[in-house]
Amino acid sequence: PSECLLHSFLFLAVFGRAIHAMARISDEFWFDPVEKGLALRSVNSSRSAYACVFFSSMFFQHYCWTAVSEPCQKEKQLPLPCKLIMKAVLPVFRCANVLERNVEKCSISSSAGAQHITFQLLCKHGIVKTYYLTFQECDPLQAVFAKHLCPNILKVHSRLLADVMIHFPTSQEEITLAVTPVKVCFKSYTEEDADFSRTMVTEIHLSPEEFDYFQVGVDSEVTFCLKELRGLLAFSEATSVPVSIHFDRCGKPIAFSIEDMVLEANFILATLCEAQKEAASQE
Structure with missing residues (x-):
């Protein structure tokens, strides 16, 4: 067998x-x-x-x-x-x-x-x-995403990324990752018409020196679901392997991956495009 x-x-x-x-x-x-x-x-x-x-x-x-x-x-x-x-x-x-x-x-x-x-x-x-x-x-399941073509690549220890995510409440559904060649920012994503008097907004800034690898080819701001990322982080902490993040502009997928000698993991998440953000703010 x-x-x-x-x-x-x-x-x-x-x-x-x-x-x-x-x-x-x-x-x-x-x-x-x-x-x-x-x-x-x-x-x-x-x-x-x-x-x-x-x-x-x-x-x-x-x-x-x-x-x-x-x-x-x-x-x-x-x-x-x-x-x-x-x-x-x-x-x-x-x-x-x-x-x-x-x-x-x-x-x-x-x-x-x-x-x-x-x-x-x-x-x-x-x-x-x-x-x-x-x-x-069932038929095979395979996502087609050439992450090596992404202009932005960040590599960070899973512990640091987990420490960043702790600051976002469990009720936070989506977060935004914004990058320039000189800084990285993780921040809460809220619709434009949200009542900010009742909304807690979190922003965490990191410098390029805190990353194992830092390549920003295009200034970018991408918004994605936090739930799936939390699962990957719990898994990556058990392996003590750094997390690589590949992404482009908003609307294109973002990939979180870990890799060592005996395992490889890829989590590919959709990001909100500008049209979706505008529709969410108008609802």
């Missing part, structure tokens, strides 16, 4: 946080094992937010992506990618501290003829928890 085995709390917590980050985008996600590793993908209903987290085969203690039906037959790929319901998977990776205390290994497997994926938690004291999650076969 096709199988991958997650070993040690560190990897298990990282994988679990990836699932939770996906849950901020959609109530379902694509589970897509390929020869080089396992990809998790998600897109929201309005297709304004897309996420992909790819775990290299080296991330796992053991990774096998094909099934052999007969010794003389060629190896046969499983009927994947497939789609899983998020609320069925979330209980498997409920919270990191429970995983740390109780779970030693996590096995994820599926057989060629099966209509489910098996998540098995091997816990302390010989306890084994097994979850059989049915899946739906």
Whole structure:
């Protein structure tokens, strides 16, 4: 059977946080094992937010992506990618501290003829928890976005970015990122007709020296949803990998990504264009 085995709390917590980050985008996600590793993908209903987290085969203690039906037959790929319901998977990776205390290994497997994926938690004291999650076969999900062509690229430690986002209330739905060659500003986004006497406006300014990499080719001000970014930050903090931000002018997507030797994550979010901002202010 096709199988991958997650070993040690560190990897298990990282994988679990990836699932939770996906849950901020959609109530379902694509589970897509390929020869080089396992990809998790998600897109929201309005297709304004897309996420992909790819775990290299080296991330796992053991990774096998094909099934052999007969010794003389060629190896046969499983009927994947497939789609899983998020609320069925979330209980498997409920919270990191429970995983740390109780779970030693996590096995994820599926057989060629099966209509489910098996998540098995091997816990302390010989306890084994097994979850059989049915899946739906589906077409591949892929976002087309050439982030390397973006004129603006920022690279910042996830801890610093998380510290910035703490200052925005959980009720804040959208924020604006404004950049020039000499400064970066994160600020609350509010419609022009909002009652400012009842609205808390937050602005946080950073200098280029606070970034690991700083390239601003065009002055820009982009507004995007904060919910999906919070999920990525919780995930990236577990990996201690810097976050790269690629973007252009408003109306074009913004990409938040992390990458190291064993995993790569890309969260691509739509940004408000001027026409949308004007419509929001007129409503």
